[in-house]
Amino acid sequence: MNAWFVGIAAGGSEHYLMLLTLQLERDAEKPVREGFEALVRAYRPTKDDRGLVLAPRSGDGGMDGLYARTETRLMPNAFGGLDFTADQATLLFDKGGLFTTELPRDGDIAGHCRTEVATCGTYALKGGWLSANRIDRVEIENAFGLVTRSSDAFTRTKDGIKIGDKTYATMPPFADGHRFSGTWSHTFGSSGPTGSVGGARTLTLSPDGRFTREGSTGFSSTGGAIDGGTTVAGHSRRPVQSGRYAVSGFRITLTDDAGGAESLSLFAPDRDKDKLLVIGGANYLKQGK
Structure with a gap:
């Protein structure tokens, strides 16, 4: 069972909204939770109130x-x-x-x-x-x-x-149809006294519009004994994926050879250089020159 409680103070009154869920899987709970969040945003304690509307006022803005x-x-x-x-x-x-x-x-x-x-x-x-x-x-x-x-x-x-x-x-955004040449890698890791996990993802982009993507993850865990002598370890590898890519503005779309497509955010923090690309919020460093 999960429960969410929201209290709203409105002048001389207080309003409470509650959502209870019982034995819902995560995928089934997500739309229920989102519906409750939307209800809270739209809730009006009095007839003169209005729900949350994210609307700029006259005179706002100016940048792009x-x-x-x-x-x-x-x-x-x-x-x-x-x-x-x-x-x-x-x-x-x-x-x-x-x-x-x-x-x-x-x-x-x-x-x-x-x-x-x-x-x-x-x-x-x-x-x-x-x-x-x-x-x-x-x-x-x-x-x-x-x-x-x-x-x-x-x-x-x-x-x-x-x-x-x-x-x-x-x-600056990338031009429509921009092409890259090279392999970029995103590595991650976490470690401490009780174990570690780490992995890498690589993305190869070629000037002819093709891409290849793969990744792997490994972990180890120590525990189960007074001296911490029990160790469990494992490793997994992501299947190699290939297909075509398209760049437009701040996005790159990867369409694999089976027809599946994924759109990811994309920008380069170093002006006029592609040594570092931020793809889908993750830092990818270019390998080699």
């Missing part, structure tokens, strides 16, 4: 394009150790006043924000479009519609923007 920055951190893992992570934090703005931290599948920010509301928000530049010195944002914290408001210093830099103390570089 993708900006990114590298964020590094140490994170505790399940094995009792610490993992070093380096991720690309992204902000995609449209001129009308919407922004999102995830790249929409079809490039439509408004449509993306109607379904992936927890990744979106609105923004307004203060001080004029070219001479703006502050940016006000309304961000959606979760799928229930909880919002936060912020106002940060804003400056334009030679290669991007600065919000507060964070600098973001401009990410």
Whole structure:
């Protein structure tokens, strides 16, 4: 059994909404949970209230394009150790006043924000479009519609923007039909006193529009005895997949030889270089020259 409770304070009244699920598999629970989240976002405590509508106001907006920055951190893992992570934090703005931290599948920010509301928000530049010195944002914290408001210093830099103390570089889109040549690899790993897991994924892209993709994962776990002497290990390999790829803007679509297609976000953090590609949110480093 799972339960979710939401409380809403509205003036002199309090409203509580609850969802209970019993013996639902994860795939069956997901649409039920999403329906409950939509109900909470649309709930109106009084007739004069309105449900959550992520709509920019008159005067909002002014920017257009993708900006990114590298964020590094140490994170505790399940094995009792610490993992070093380096991720690309992204902000995609449209001129009308919407922004999102995830790249929409079809490039439509408004449509993306109607379904992936927890990744979106609105923004307004203060001080004029070219001479703006502050940016006000309304961000959606979760799928229930909880919002936060912020106002940060804003400056334009030679290669991007600065919000507060964070600098973001401009990410130019790829031209339609862009071609790559090389092999890119994404590696990951996690380790600690009780075990480890690691793996790699590789993607080869050729100038004739063909791709080859493969991957493997290995793990080991120590435990089951006072001295931790029992070890379990395993390894798996992803079947090799090949087919054709197509690039457009910030997306790459992989269509395998069996006809299956997958669309992934794509950008290059280093301007005019393809040494590092961010594909589907993961960092892929080019192998060799």
